[in-house]
Amino acid sequence: MNMKITILNGDMSNGTSDLSIYIGNLARQLKENHSVDVFPLHKMNLHYCSGCWSCWWKTPGQCAKHDEAEPIFRSVINSDFIIFASPLMAGFTSSALKKTTDRLIVLLHPYIKLKNGESHHRKRYDHYPNFGLLLQRELGTDEEDIQIVNTIYDRFALNFHNERKYTRFIEFTNADEIIYEITGNTAIH
């Protein structure tokens, strides 16, 4: 089955890091059977969310910023699976990735619903693709760091009506395994 896959690459280097090379290779293999969008966030013209709420009460569903974010919003909401890729920096995913996930609030609706005794914003779209985390370790990354990152992304998933399917590290997982986990089809020849 042909899938639509969105990769948000939060690498903050000039694109020559192990992570970006890994993603390049992963995307190339995925493209053999799927449509893949890769966004090198740090190299794109992307502003920080300024909390103006235009997307909720002035131009519903549409961000007021004129930068390169719109193709990301389109790709994310129309895809079957998202990969959030990032080096760990100061114990969390990069600011390039975080600023992008902040902006994804445009895909939600302001109205509030309760879920497990918690407030959440209701869906604007019918379907929110699940995601996987693809991380690169930093000096000192330990089990606690990974648990914290997972907890925060699981909370992100609660807000975004989707699920975190896995967290993988480029140091320990080869691209074939990632592809297998996304598509259920082994790419091992």
Add this chain to the structure above:
Amino acid sequence: MKLVIFNGSPRYKKSNSALLTEQFLKGYNRFCPEPVPVYYLANYKQREAAAEIFKQAETVLLIFPLYTDCMPGIVKEFFENIAGESYSPAKKVGVIVQSGFPESIHAEGLERYLKKLVLRLNCEYLGTMIKGGVEGIQSMPPSMTRKLYGKFQVLGEYFAQNNSFEPGITEKFRKPYRFSRTYIVIFTLLSKTGITNFYWNGQLKKNGAFEKRFARPYLD
């Protein structure tokens, strides 16, 4: 005690964070009259200079809004800029996280992150205050914010004297952690009347956008 405050709201000076900081400092200055510098991470120049200012401070307070159950992107950028160093002598670092939703469970992962971050910097962690239900204070009449602001003044007074967060208010602010059964029942009933959407509908109508509120502009 040389105190420095970093405001991490992307809304800059027009933020709820700024309003709460103002109240905190009102209380603080009753005991420590020396003016406290406040730096805004939303301002590009101040964000660039922030790591250097952090280096020189003795006590640091950071206040920012919860963004997708985590810190906003600009605050993460600041963390990246101050990380990778071990600060000696250790600074005291406290955090105030305020959010739209009333329940503190949303900030649970972030709180663990902040504690670990401060230890990673080799600094002394003064704790994280979590206060939900803050969205909307900008448009509230004074009668509705008096209590909240009063508490922030008390926090400031206490901080000036003890260099830490007043434990009673800190604990109160965290409530509710999650909603109770009773609240859920009431909310569910009220949501049938549409009143739970009151705040958003008011704003949508004011902007002439009410009819388009369910738009899905990015669907292929």
